[in-house]
Amino acid sequence: MSVLSANTRRDLEVHRYPLLVYVLVPLAALVLQAWLPRVVGRYVWFDLPLVVTIYFALGRRSPIQGTLMGGGLGLFEDALTHHAIGVNGIAKTVAGFLAASVGVRIDVENHTIRILLNFSLSLLCSGIYVFIYRVLLGLDLEWSWLTELLKAVGNSLIAFVLFPILDRVQIRD
Amino acid sequence: MESFFSRYRNLLVLLAVLVAQIVGLAVQVRRVDSGRSTLDTGDGSGVRLIRMWTNALITPPERLIHSSKLGAGSLWSNYIDLRHVREQNRQLQQTIDRLQLEQASLLEDARQGQRLQGLVNFQEKYIYATLAAQAIGSSGSDQSRVFYLDKGSSDGLDRDMAVITPDGIVGKIRDVFPHSAQVLAINDQTAGAGVILESTRIRGILRGNAAGQPQIVGILADQRIQPGEKVLTAGGDMVFPRGLPVGVVEKVVRDPDRDSFIHVIVKPAAHLDRLDEVLVITSTQPHFSPQEQQDLATSELVKGPEAAAIKEQKKASAIMAEHLPGLIDPNLPPEKQPLLDSSNPNGVARPPLPLHPDRFTPGTAVTPASPTDSETTPQAKPESAETHPGAKPKPHLATPASGPDHKTAPATQPDSSRQATPQRNP
Numbered sequence: 001m002s003v004l005s006a007n008t009r010r011d012l013e014v015h016r017y018p019l020l021v022y023v024l025v026p027l028a029a030l031v032l033q034a035w036l037p038r039v040v041g042r043y044v045w046f047d048l049p050l051v052v053t054i055y056f057a058l059g060r061r062s063p064i065q066g067t068l069m070g071g072g073l074g075l076f077e078d079a080l081t082h083h084a085i086g087v088n089g090i091a092k093t094v095a096g097f098l099a100a101s102v103g104v105r106i107d108v109e110n111h112t113i114r115i116l117l118n119f120s121l122s123l124l125c126s127g128i129y130v131f132i133y134r135v136l137l138g139l140d141l142e143w144s145w146l147t148e149l150l151k152a153v154g155n156s157l158i159a160f161v162l163f164p165i166l167d168r169v170q171i172r173d
Numbered sequence: 174m175e176s177f178f179s180r181y182r183n184l185l186v187l188l189a190v191l192v193a194q195i196v197g198l199a200v201q202v203r204r205v206d207s208g209r210s211t212l213d214t215g216d217g218s219g220v221r222l223i224r225m226w227t228n229a230l231i232t233p234p235e236r237l238i239h240s241s242k243l244g245a246g247s248l249w250s251n252y253i254d255l256r257h258v259r260e261q262n263r264q265l266q267q268t269i270d271r272l273q274l275e276q277a278s279l280l281e282d283a284r285q286g287q288r289l290q291g292l293v294n295f296q297e298k299y300i301y302a303t304l305a306a307q308a309i310g311s312s313g314s315d316q317s318r319v320f321y322l323d324k325g326s327s328d329g330l331d332r333d334m335a336v337i338t339p340d341g342i343v344g345k346i347r348d349v350f351p352h353s354a355q356v357l358a359i360n361d362q363t364a365g366a367g368v369i370l371e372s373t374r375i376r377g378i379l380r381g382n383a384a385g386q387p388q389i390v391g392i393l394a395d396q397r398i399q400p401g402e403k404v405l406t407a408g409g410d411m412v413f414p415r416g417l418p419v420g421v422v423e424k425v426v427r428d429p430d431r432d433s434f435i436h437v438i439v440k441p442a443a444h445l446d447r448l449d450e451v452l453v454i455t456s457t458q459p460h461f462s463p464q465e466q467q468d469l470a471t472s473e474l475v476k477g478p479e480a481a482a483i484k485e486q487k488k489a490s491a492i493m494a495e496h497l498p499g500l501i502d503p504n505l506p507p508e509k510q511p512l513l514d515s516s517n518p519n520g521v522a523r524p525p526l527p528l529h530p531d532r533f534t535p536g537t538a539v540t541p542a543s544p545t546d547s548e549t550t551p552q553a554k555p556e557s558a559e560t561h562p563g564a565k566p567k568p569h570l571a572t573p574a575s576g577p578d579h580k581t582a583p584a585t586q587p588d589s590s591r592q593a594t595p596q597r598n599p
Contacts, residue, residue, distance in 0.1 A: 031234045033313035034321075041446035044315045063183035071190045077199055079227035080310075081317030082347055082357060084201045085220055088314075093194065096185045129316075136195075137202050142362060142383030147315060149297040 015059035016171045026052055026069070030076055045147070045154035048075040050125055053092055054118055054159070055166055058098035058108040070096025084137065091128040095121045103138065111160065118159040122152035187274060187590075214347070221521025224352060228321075232353045233311040237322060276472040278480035308448040309353070310411075318361035320448065321471060325352045335454040341418040342366065342406060343451055354453075359419070360387045360445055367410040368419050370437075371403040378403075379419065379439065385446075387420065388439040390428070397529070398425055404439050418442045456581055480560055535591035 029048040037044045052075055057066030074092030078085040099121060104111060126148040133141045178185065201220060207462055216224060288391040306322040324330055326349045336343045336356050345366075360381035368389060369377045375398065376387035389404070402422045408415025420441040428434035 022469045027230070027234070030313075031231055034231055035235050035238055037313060037315075038308065038320070038447070040291040044306040044313070064186045067183075067187050067190055071194065075194075075223065076227050076230070077313065080319075080363075081314050081315075082233065082319050082363070083317050084198050085223055086201075087196040089194045090191060090198075093187065094189050097183070101183075115483040117389065123422070132198070137198060139202070140362070141316070144383050148381075155400070 002099075009045055012059050014135050017056075017059075017169060018171065020054045021166075021169050022056075025056075026073055030073065030080075032079055033077070045124065045150045046158055047125070047151060047155055048158065049121060050092060050095060051118060051155050051159050051162060053096045054099045054114075054121055055163055057096045058103040058114060058117070058165075059170065061100055061108075063100040066096030066098075066100030066133070067093050068096075070094070083133075084139075087129055087132050087137075090132055091125040093127055095125050101163045111163070114163055115160055119152045119156045122155045123148065126151070176240075219347075224348065226546070228350050228353055231310065232321065232350075236319070239307065239309045239323070269474075274471040274476040274483075274540075277476040278484060279472065280469060302454070303452040304455050306330075306332070306354075306451055308356075308451060315385065316362075317337055318358040318364075318385060319347060320348075320354060320357050320358065322354045322453070323352075324453070325350045325354050328474055329502050330354045330453055331496065335413045335417075335426045337413075337417060337454065338443045338448070338451055340444070341420060342413055343443050343445065344446060345412045346453065352448075356451075358445055360385045360508065364418070365410065366413055367407040368404050369407040370398060370422070372407055376407050377437065382436075382438075384494055386423075389439060390434075391434060392437065394427075394433055394435045397423060400438060404437075414454070424429045440508050490585050518532065529542055554573075 029052040033046075036046075050073075053066065053070040056069055057063075060066065067116065070092035071089050074087075074089035076087060076093075077088045089168045099117060102117060108114060126145075130141070130143055133139050195217075197320040200217065208464050233499040306324040306328075308320050309323045310321040312319045322330070322336075330346060332346055332349055334344060334346045342359060344356045346355040346365065348355040357378055357380070359366055362381050362383070364380045364387075364555050366379045367376065369376045370389075373395065375392055375395060377387050377598075382388050389583050400422050402420060404419040406415055406417040407418060420439040420443075421437045424439040426436050426438060428436055434517060
């Protein structure tokens with residue numbers, strides 16, 4: 001349990017990044033999310049904006065920032081589709097808030113924990129998406145949970161590679 | 174009070190953001206008469222503004238990535254990989270010659286067709302103008318099968334224009350921005366295109382399923398629908414002109430919601446997952462662009478006389494064929510007919526066997542047994558064949574054409590055996 005809990009000063013440290021990283025990384029995530037499906041075809045088993053939201057929410061440990069970043073990226077994602085704007089926004093708002101709230105309590109430097117968080121928050125996002133679409137809005141939507149499971153695995157793998165790279169660009173004291 | 178806000182600041186911000194988005198969602202969805210909810214097809218001004226901003230933010234980097242990819246590709250193909258160009262050039266020149274000949278030959282027919290359509294006040298939609306565009310991006314979600322083109326309203330694109338490739342249809346333009354356009358692919362769950370099965374002539378509506386496969390929905394179970402059958406556009410949806418290839422039937426599955434209905438899964442003719450260059454049909458009005466008119470004039474000038482000569486030749490052949498003697502000799506037994514004589518190396522091509530013969534298939538009709546049938550003398554049948562040469566030869570032809578391995582022509586077998594008997598025992 002001591003591994004999980006954030007009880008040292010270093011664990012509770014708020015990560016800071018250059019302003020350019022805050023702008024370019026989410027933008028790159030959105031652009032790549034829109035462009036990569038043309039390369040990989042139907043295998044869109046990843047959600048880069050969600051991975052980036054979780055990363056910054058965990059690093060900044062601020063639920064408000066996580067909420068706003070998740071909401072903003074989700075709205076941009078929705079705007080690229082032909083669906084209602086706000087479905088992804090709500091899902092990622094919740095994901096950002098939860099990731100930041102969890103980041104206050106556990107050791108987010110641990111890779112295994114970050115990847116597990118990515119996996120579970122990806123599934124949660126999918127669940128919220130279906131709930132809003134089918135229950136809240138009452139719209140028809142066929143759904144494949146296998147695809148969502150694969151997407152959660154894909155997000156975890158991307159996080160495994162991307163998080164250490166982004167860790168390198170943070171400002172250290 | 175201040176401590177309450179500072180204490181629950183995070184939760185309050187979360188609630189505020191969520192409520193704002195839920196209210197935003199509520200204004201985009203409306204309830205239709207049937208009680209179900211539906212999304213407004215035309216975005217409101219606020220929603221459209223968000224989409225436009227996002228498009229303005231995302232499209233330029235996508236365009237940059239795409240053009241750099243194209244630049245690297247063209248560097249290779251235009252400067253480095255130039256082998257076999259002369260050979261290709263020669264083949265292309267031959268193709269141009271052939272196409273000019275065909276165009277000159279078809280031009281008069283096309284003009285006549287248009288005149289006739291005008292006479293009967295029937296306007297068929299043909300593709301008269303297309304605009305080539307590059308697919309530069311997608312929605313990034315497998316729940317929304319839309320993609321973006323690098324051309325927009327400034328290039329003459331508009332909503333509901335059909336998007337195709339030379340292989341088949343792709344989708345229709347859903348939204349247009351100044352320099353880009355959003356295309357709804359045919360494999361999206363909200364897409365809809367009127368289609369028709371080529372041989373069975375069954376009509377249906379094509380839309381996508383959760384796996385991104387186009388499927389024809391809302392048709393009754395029919396045994397005649399088989400994998401491999403071609404699917405074409407039906408032309409009734411005001412988007413796609415009639416007769417464009419859609420794909421082939423991949424499989425037929427039961428509709429999980431309605432027992433007597435089926436879903437026909439279609440393998441699309443166009444590669445929907447790997448689209449690069451597409452054509453947008455910008456006009457279906459019967460007019461030719463100056464370039465097309467120039468091409469037609471060139472074809473007529475260069476190949477017109479040649480095409481006319483070929484046409485005359487074909488007409489003469491047809492007239493001659495009409496005056497040639499028939500291929501059915503009533504004096505010969507069925508197995509010696511020229512059509513069926515296997516010993517003749519220059520035999521005539523036989524008509525293809527029906528896949529599912531029924532009572533309407535030529536040669537399989539059962540003649541009601543007359544009371545005198547059993548008493549008919551062996552010589553009686555050939556006489557009747559001579560009396561009605563137009564009516565009787567059909568069973569003669571159908572039975573041997575079906576062949577000994579044809580298992581579904583029981584009605585003709587006894588008839589032919591009865592007729593063959595007197596020939597064997599004169």
